[in-house]
Amino acid sequence: MKGLFIALEGSEGTGKSTQRELLSKYLKEKGFTVVQTREPGGTPLAEDIRAMLLTPREEHVHKKTELALFFAARVQHTEMVIKPAIERGEIVICDRWLDSTYAYQLAGRGIPRNEIDKLASWAVGDFRPDLTYLFRLDPETGMARAAARGKPDRMEGEMMDFFHRVADGYMAQYELAPERYGLIDAAGTIGEVWELVKERMDKLLEDTKPKRFKTLEELKSVVRFLQSENWP
Ligand SMILES: Nc1ncnc2c1ncn2[C@@H]1O[C@H](COP(=O)(O)OP(=O)(O)OP(=O)(O)O)[C@@H](O)[C@H]1O
Numbered sequence: 001m002k003g004l005f006i007a008l009e010g011s012e013g014t015g016k017s018t019q020r021e022l023l024s025k026y027l028k029e030k031g032f033t034v035v036q037t038r039e040p041g042g043t044p045l046a047e048d049i050r051a052m053l054l055t056p057r058e059e060h061v062h063k064k065t066e067l068a069l070f071f072a073a074r075v076q077h078t079e080m081v082i083k084p085a086i087e088r089g090e091i092v093i094c095d096r097w098l099d100s101t102y103a104y105q106l107a108g109r110g111i112p113r114n115e116i117d118k119l120a121s122w123a124v125g126d127f128r129p130d131l132t133y134l135f136r137l138d139p140e141t142g143m144a145r146a147a148a149r150g151k152p153d154r155m156e157g158e159m160m161d162f163f164h165r166v167a168d169g170y171m172a173q174y175e176l177a178p179e180r181y182g183l184i185d186a187a188g189t190i191g192e193v194w195e196l197v198k199e200r201m202d203k204l205l206e207d208t209k210p211k212r213f214k215t216l217e218e219l220k221s222v223v224r225f226l227q228s229e230n231w232p
């Protein structure tokens, strides 16, 4: 049985990591095996690339260098961690994935969409999350939440204008295929946001239930098993 790939997207401080924990706990309680992971990173090599990308440095990082490093980390993480877990029937919850590239490198840095499309197609083909949560919050509030956490990383050191472009970039991604997203108003309390996240997850689980039986034969074998005396 195939698993699920859930991505969490949104700018700094929108609550991705907080909600990832809550979602993971919820799904584990339902009996799923959950893999929590993040980008850039998620494997030892990709975490090394993360450190290269996020460490503030004197040297100017060319936007194409940045883009290539994000994709290098993504290929490693997707092939070594995400896809194998899905094949094992697990639920992968990933903090940031491809939409971050469109938000930060396209909308934020100004790399043309067709260039990112080409790299995305090369790196991950048409592999996409089953559901992407997009957390919406005004960038000022998000940055204030993130700032309370400590020293800014290289991306967080950008100007406010950059984060407004990022937020708009995320919405542009949403508009392209709204059905792939759970658009979440992240301005409420952690508990209020969680209710919205949970509601969307329940819908996904309900929608994917029938698809989880690959063939009619598989469904029939489950029915036979349930009708037998062999279960506790
Ligand atoms: N709904 C909320 N209301 C108020 N504070 C929140 C809320 N959700 C999260 N926080 C707090 O805001 C800070 C940032 O949250 P979190 O780390 O989950 O965001 P993030 O989207 O993962 O940020 P980043 O992109 O920087 O990793 C944390 O200190 C967290 O406890």
Ligand SMILES: [Mg+2]
Pocket: 016, 017, 018, 095
């Ligand atoms: Mg986070």
